[in-house]
Amino acid sequence: MLDFTNYRLDNGLEVLVEKNKHAYSTSLGYFVNTGSRDENDANWGVSHYLEHMLFKGSENRSAEEVNTAIDRYGASCNAFTSEEHTVYYATIIAEYQSEVTALLTDFMRPALRSEDFEMEKQVILEEIKKYEDQPPFGAYEKCMQKHFEGHYLGRSVLGTVESVTALTPEAMRDYFQKRYHPGNLVFVATGNVDEKRLLEELAKETESWKPRESSRHLARHQGSGGFASIVKKEATQQYLLQVSNGPAASDNDRYAARLLCTMLGDETGSRLYWQLVETGLAEYAVMGAYEYQDTGLLFTYLSCRPEEGEKNWESLAQIQNEVASTGFQEEELQRAKSKYCSHLAIQAEKSGNRMFQVGNNWLQRGCYVPLPESLSKYQGVTLEEVQAVFADHPLQENTVLSVGPREIQAPTTC
Amino acid sequence: MSTTLIAQRPVDTCHLPNGMTLLAEPMPWLQSVAFCFLLPSGSCYDPITLQGLGSMTNEMVQRGCGHRNSRQFTHDLDALGIDRSFSTSTLYSFFGGVGLSANLEAALALYTDLLRNPLLPEEQLEEARLVSLQEVLSVEDDPAQKVFEKLQRKQYPGALGQPTSGTKETLQAISYNDIVDYYQKGYQPKGTTLSVAGNYNWPKLKEFFEDHFSDWEVKERPPVLAEPIDYSYDHLEEETSQTHIGLSYDAVPLSHDNYYRQRAALGVLSDGMSSRLFSNIREKQGLCYTVFANLQALKNQASIMCYAGTSTDRAQRTLDSIFQEVATLRDGINQGELDRFKVRFKSGLIRQQESSLFRCQALARQWFQLGKLRSIVEIYKIIEELGVQEVNEYLLSNTPEKFNVVTLGAQQLEVSL
DSSP: OEEEEEEEETTTOOOEEEEEESSEEEEEEEESSSGGGGGGGGGGGGHHHHHGGGGOOSSSSSSHHHHHHHHHHEEEEEEESSSEEEEEEEEOOGGGGGHHHHHHHHHHHBBHHHHHHHHHHHHHHHHHHHHTTTTTTTEEEEHHHTTTTTTTGGGGGSHHHHHHHOOOHHHHHHHHHHOOSGGGEEEEESSSSSSHHHHHHHHTTTOOOOOOOOOOOOOOOOOOOOEEEETTTTTTEEEEEEEEOOOTOOOOOOOHHHHHHHHHHHHHSSSIIIIIITSSEEEEEEEEEOOSSSOEEEEEEEEEGGGGGGHHHHHHHHHHHHHHHHHHOOHHHHHHHHHHHHHHHHHTSHHHHHHHHHHHHHHHHHOOOHHHHHHHHHHOOOOHHHHHHHHHSSSSEEEEEESSOOOOOOOOOO | OOOOOOOOOOOOEHHHHHHHOOEEEEEOOEEEEEEEESOOOGGGOOOOGTTTTTHHHHHHHHHHTTTEHHHHHHHHHHHHHHEEEEEEEEEEEEEEEEEEEEGGGHHHHHHHHHHHBBOOOGGGGHHHHHHHHHHHHHHHHHHHHHHHHHHHHHOGGGGGOOOOTHHHHHHHHOHHHHHHHHHHHHSTTTTOOEEEEOOHHHHHHHHHHHHHHHOOOOOOOOOOOOOOOOOOEEEEEEOEEEEEEEEEEEEOOSTTHHHHHHHHHHHHSSSSSSSSSSIIIITTTTOOOOEEEEEEOOOOEEEEEEEEEEHHHHHEEEEEEOOOOHHGGOOOOOOOHHHHHHHHHHHHHGGGGGGGHHHHHHHHHHHHHHSOOOEEEEEEEHHHOOOOOHHHHHHTOOOOOOOOEEEEEESSOOOOO
C-alpha cells in the first residue's frame, strides 16, 4: 500500500517520497536537523523564534503574501520546533503540490527583516506567557533543566523572556546560515504524490543552494537526579513530574520501553490508571518514552489534589518498584501490543501522520522503517526485554519536580 | 478542485420503531472503522442542585457491564485495540471508539452491553465522585477553559449553559439513586444514534443492530428550552501572566438557511493564517499568540465565541481590536477572502475521507442537529455556489449588536455593551 523511495539532489538535499494510492491528500514538509540543543546561552530560543520568522516571507514574498498563499491553496500548514528538529509542513489536496512545494521551499530562504523581527518578538513573548498560565506552569522545562544539567538538552525550546528579549536579528541570521542548508534538511512527501514533478521542481527551485557543514554535540547523559518543590499559590492542583534515563533513538530497546510505558502508564487500562486514576486519587497519571539522538527519557506525569501529593508520589514509587522487581504478565504485554499496533495502523491512514513518521525516523536514525516492519518490531517484544529496560534504566534514579499550592516533601521510600 | 475527488458512497441507514437510528458510511479503502453512540441525554437534564449528574452517570456506566467488571471491560477493549472516547456535553452523552475493522462486531457487543446492562456498582460511587471532582479542579487551573465555561453560562442561561462537570458542591449532593434515575431516564433509544464509518460489512452490522436494540424500551423526556439572555460583562480577578478574553454573540445553528453564509463569514474572520483576527491582531499588531473565533452550536441555538490571551497592559487594545473586527464584518467581505475560504473548506471536505473517526462523528452530529444527512458533495456544492453578495447581504442584516464578555486576569477592562 505504501511505496517508498529516497533521492539525493545534486546539492545534497535528501528527498523522501512515500506514496499511498488510497490517499486523498498530499503532505509535504521540510525537516530541519536543528533545535534548542543546537543553541547556546547567547542565542537561547533562536530555533523556535526563527521558525516563526520563516512565515514572514522571503525576498519574493511579504509576510502577508505568505499567509494569503497558504490559504489560497487550502493548505493546512504549520510548523513546530523541538529540542532536535524544526519542521515546516502542509497537508493539501494534490492539485496544489507544485505551488505549496514552492512556498515551503521559499520558507527556507527567508528575508529575516528587522521590522518583522521586532513585531514577532512580541508574539513569542506572549507565547511564553501563555504557557506560564497553563499546567504544569513551566514545571516541564524546569524538570528537564535539572535532569539535563550540563547537557545541551537542558535548554527549553521557547527560551525565557530574558533570552528572547535579548536576541538580535544578526544572531538569528548567523544561526540560520549555520543550520539551514541542504546538508542539514530533508524534504518529505507522503500520500498522493506526483513524484516525477516533485523531483524536477525541487531540483530547479533549490539549484542555488550550497551544502555546508553542520555539527551537533552528542553525549549520552545520565540524569542529574534530585528533587525540587516549587510553590505556586494560585494553582488548584498539585503537579508532579518525574524524569529518568531511557533508550536513545537508535537503541533497540526503545520498542520495549514504549510498551513498558503503555503497560505501566497509559491513559487507560495501565497499572497507574487502575491504582491512581480510576480510584479518583489522581486526575492524571501517565508515562511516556522520549527519544533523542544520543539519550532518552522515561517520563511520568501526575496531577492530583494538593493534599494527596505525598501519598500519590509514594504510591507511584511503590507501583514502579513493584513492577520493576516482579515484572508484567504476558496478557498485559499482549494488550499493550494490540493497543499500540492498532493505533499505529490507524494513524497511518492519514498522509500527515506518515510524513511525521518518515521524517522523524530519517532525522533520528537515518533510515526508512516501513509500517509492517514497525508493527513487527512491537509484536516481537518479549517480557524479558521489557524487564531489561528496568534493569538498564532504573526508574528510581530520577529527577522529580513538583509544582502546586503546597510544598511537597519527598517520601522516604523514593 | 472538483467533486471528482469525492468518493463518498451512499450512507446505509436503518431505523427502529423505538426511534433509534443506525447510520453507516462505507469507506472500504481504509483498514479502520470508527463507531459512536450518541444519546440525547446531556448536562441540560442535570437538576440545578445536581449539576454534573450526567457526567458522573457516564463515569459510573463505564465501570463494568453484564458479567464484566470495570477492569475486565477495559482489558477486553484493549485486547481488541479499540481506542475509545466517552464524554458528556450539554445535549448528549457520547460513547465512541475506533479500531481495525476485523474487531468491529466484538467491540460493538462490548459497548452495547455497557449501554444496556451497566453494573453501576454502588461501592464505586465515591471513586466516581472523586474522578468527577478531579475534572472540576482541573478546569480551575485552565484560565482559557474557565473563560469559556463562564461565557457558556452567560450565552445559554439556565439548564443549557450549566457546566457539564458540575461544581464541587453539586457533585457532593449526588446520591446513588440519582445516578440510577438519570441512567433509567436518559439511556434509552429514542433519538439515539449509532453511527459507523470505515470498513464494515453492512448486512452483518444491520443484523447486529436490529438484534441488540429493537427491544430497547423508550423513555420520554421533554426538551429543554432556552431562556432569555442578559448580555453583560464579567471579570474574574486572578493573578495570571496573561489576561484571557472571551467574547460571544448570537449565531444560527446548522439547520438554519443562513448557516453556510455565516460559516463563510466566520471563515473570513478566523479560519486560516490570512483570516482577519490572525492577520490584523496577531500579525500586524503583535498583540497575542492565540486569537480565534469558533461556532458553539447546540441544536436550536448557536453562538460565536472569540478568545484571545495577552499581557494585561495590552488586553484593552486586544479586546477593542476583536470588537472592531467583528463590527467591520458588517461592511462586507471581498472576493479573494471568499475564494480562500472556499478552497480551505472544500479541501477539508476532501481530506475528511482519510479519517473514519471524523466521518463517523460528522454523521452523528448532522443527524442529531438536522434529523437528516447532507452528503459531502451536497455541502461541497453549497459552498461552491456561495456568492460575495449573498454573504454580504447576510452580514448587513445580521450585524451582532449584543455581546457577552468575560475576562480573567489581574485587571478589569472597559467594556461598553
